[in-house]
Amino acid sequence: MSEQMMNLKPGSFKAWFMEIRGPFLLLSLVLAPIGTAIAWHDGSFNSGYFLLAWVGAILAHVGVNVFNEYFDYLSGLDFETQKTPFSGGSGILTAGLIEPRKAYLLGAACLFIDAAIGVYFVIVQGWGLIPVIVLGSLFAYFYTPYLSRWRIGELSAGLGLGSLVVLGAYFVQTGQYTWEVLVASLAPGFLTANLLLLNEFPDLEADRQVGRRNLVMVLGKSRAAWLYTILLACTYLSIVLGVVFRLMPWPTLVTLLTVPLARKAIRGALQHYDDVPQLVPALGANVMTILATDALLTVGYVLATVLGI
Numbered sequence: 230m231s232e233q234m235m236n237l238k239p240g241s242f243k244a245w246f247m248e249i250r251g252p253f254l255l256l257s258l259v260l261a262p263i264g265t266a267i268a269w270h271d272g273s274f275n276s277g278y279f280l281l282a283w284v285g286a287i288l289a290h291v292g293v294n295v296f297n298e299y300f301d302y303l304s305g306l307d308f309e310t311q312k313t314p315f316s317g318g319s320g321i322l323t324a325g326l327i328e329p330r331k332a333y334l335l336g337a338a339c340l341f342i343d344a345a346i347g348v349y350f351v352i353v354q355g356w357g358l359i360p361v362i363v364l365g366s367l368f369a370y371f372y373t374p375y376l377s378r379w380r381i382g383e384l385s386a387g388l389g390l391g392s393l394v395v396l397g398a399y400f401v402q403t404g405q406y407t408w409e410v411l412v413a414s415l416a417p418g419f420l421t422a423n424l425l426l427l428n429e430f431p432d433l434e435a436d437r438q439v440g441r442r443n444l445v446m447v448l449g450k451s452r453a454a455w456l457y458t459i460l461l462a463c464t465y466l467s468i469v470l471g472v473v474f475r476l477m478p479w480p481t482l483v484t485l486l487t488v489p490l491a492r493k494a495i496r497g498a499l500q501h502y503d504d505v506p507q508l509v510p511a512l513g514a515n516v517m518t519i520l521a522t523d524a525l526l527t528v529g530y531v532l533a534t535v536l537g538i
Contacts, residue, residue, distance in 0.1 A: 239326045248321040248332060250294045256390060256424070257290035258283075259523040260417055264398025266530035267410050270478065273402045278350075282401045285346040286394050288339040293369045293390065295336035298322055300373035301439075302329055309435035311505055315512040316428040340369060354404045361397040365389050377441050387422030412476045415467040416484070416526060420519040423460045426453065427498060427515050431505045450502040458495050464522065465491075478538045481529030490518040 237244050261283045268274060301307045302322040310317035321327050347362035368376065368389030376385045395414040400406060429436065429445045430453070437446060445453040468484055471477035497511025532538075 237324075237326055241326075244321055244326040247319045248295065248298060248327050249291045249335075250298075250319055253294065254287060254290055255520055256421065256523075257286045257394065259520055259527070260391070260394040261286040261398045262527045263413070263417060263523060263530070264395040264400075264410065265402060266527045266534070267395075267413055268399050268402035270530045270534045271403060271407070271409070275402060278401045279398075281346055282350070282398050285343050286398070288343045288346075289365060289369055289394075290390060292336045292339035292343065293372065295332050295339070296370060297373045299329055299333045299336065302332075304439040306432075306435055306439045306441075309438055310432050311435070313431050313505065313509050313512060315509070315516060316431045340366060350401045354401055357405065358397060358400050361393050361400065365393050365397070368393075377436075377443060380442050380444065380447060382441075382443050383422045383426050386425040387418040387420075391421035392418035409471075409476050412467065412471045413481070413526070413530075416464045417523055419460045419464040419467070420522060423457055423464075424515065424519050426457050426460070427494070427512060429453075430498075430502055430508060431512075454498040454502040457498050461491050461495060461518070468526070478530065478533035480532040480536065480538060481526060483529045483532070484522050484525045486525060487518050487522045490514055490521065494518055 237247075261279070265274070265279045265282070298307070298318060298321070301318055307318040307320065307323045312318070312320060322329050322332060344362070344366065347358065351358050351362070368385040372382060372385055372389070376382050392414040395417050396406060396410060399410040426444060429443050430450060433445055433450070436443060444456065448456060465485060465488065468477065468481055472479050472482055491514075494511050494514035497508060497514065501507035501511065
């Protein structure tokens with residue numbers, strides 16, 4: 230047990246904050262505003278709907294994190310992982326600081342409240358939201374015990390904590406989907422899939438021991454590092470092409486400001502994919518690239534709306 234764990238009190242606020250992986254919730258904090266900003270650009274904005282959808286996105290993310298911790302504890306994975314600041318689990322359940330049953334109940338409560346929020350939006354905005362709710366719920370609960378073993382863990386993460394959040398946030402404002410929001414949701418999807426993909430490198434052997442089957446295993450670390458590079462390139466390409474074909478306003482090109490961060494992450498992935506300590510800076514650059522790009526996508530749409538573009 231690490232010194233940090235030894236100083237934690239069982240059931241304390243800090244223990245629960247680590248259990249839900251509080252710092253990683255920044256991802257859901259920057260995702261929901263993207264869909265809302267696109268809706269505002271299209272002439273629709275309801276502040277109450279935005280806040281409720283935002284809470285829903287955060288609760289879904291908490292549920293995903295807690296269920297991931299719970300099922301990794303049951304499988305024994307978190308007893309075997311090499312911990313980094315960005316991968317390997319929180320270690321809270323393996324240290325006995327929170328009862329696994331209580332963690333499971335928290336995850337279930339989050340998804341239940343999330344479902345109630347989804348039903349409300351279906352009633353007020355339409356049935357078109359149902360696919361987003363159903364797929365998001367399935368990805369949240371079944372990712373760790375099943376989807377991560379079926380070679381679709383990265384895809385389900387990219388959709389569940391990427392594209393679907395953007396599409397759902399847009400729908401609750403407008404009651405519809407458009408080609409614009411579909412194209413704009415691609416970049417967040419690529420980014421979240423890449424978040425999981427790169428974080429799988431340090432856990433490769435531990436994942437294999439518990440029966441996971443992810444793309445790093447299928448491709449090998451070297452080729453998986455190139456896949457990571459391709460997905461990052463697709464992120465920026467989807468935005469540039471969206472602007473070129475006039476499906477997205479040109480201020481969204483502000484997202485290109487994160488290219489230097491992305492290059493740092495790519496360089497680290499390609500050079501140090503088999504050396505965990507050397508890979509850690511790339512993991513950090515990857516997280517910063519994802520959060521900054523998602524945030525700047527919102528900024529781009531806000532600028533476009535304010536400038537009347």
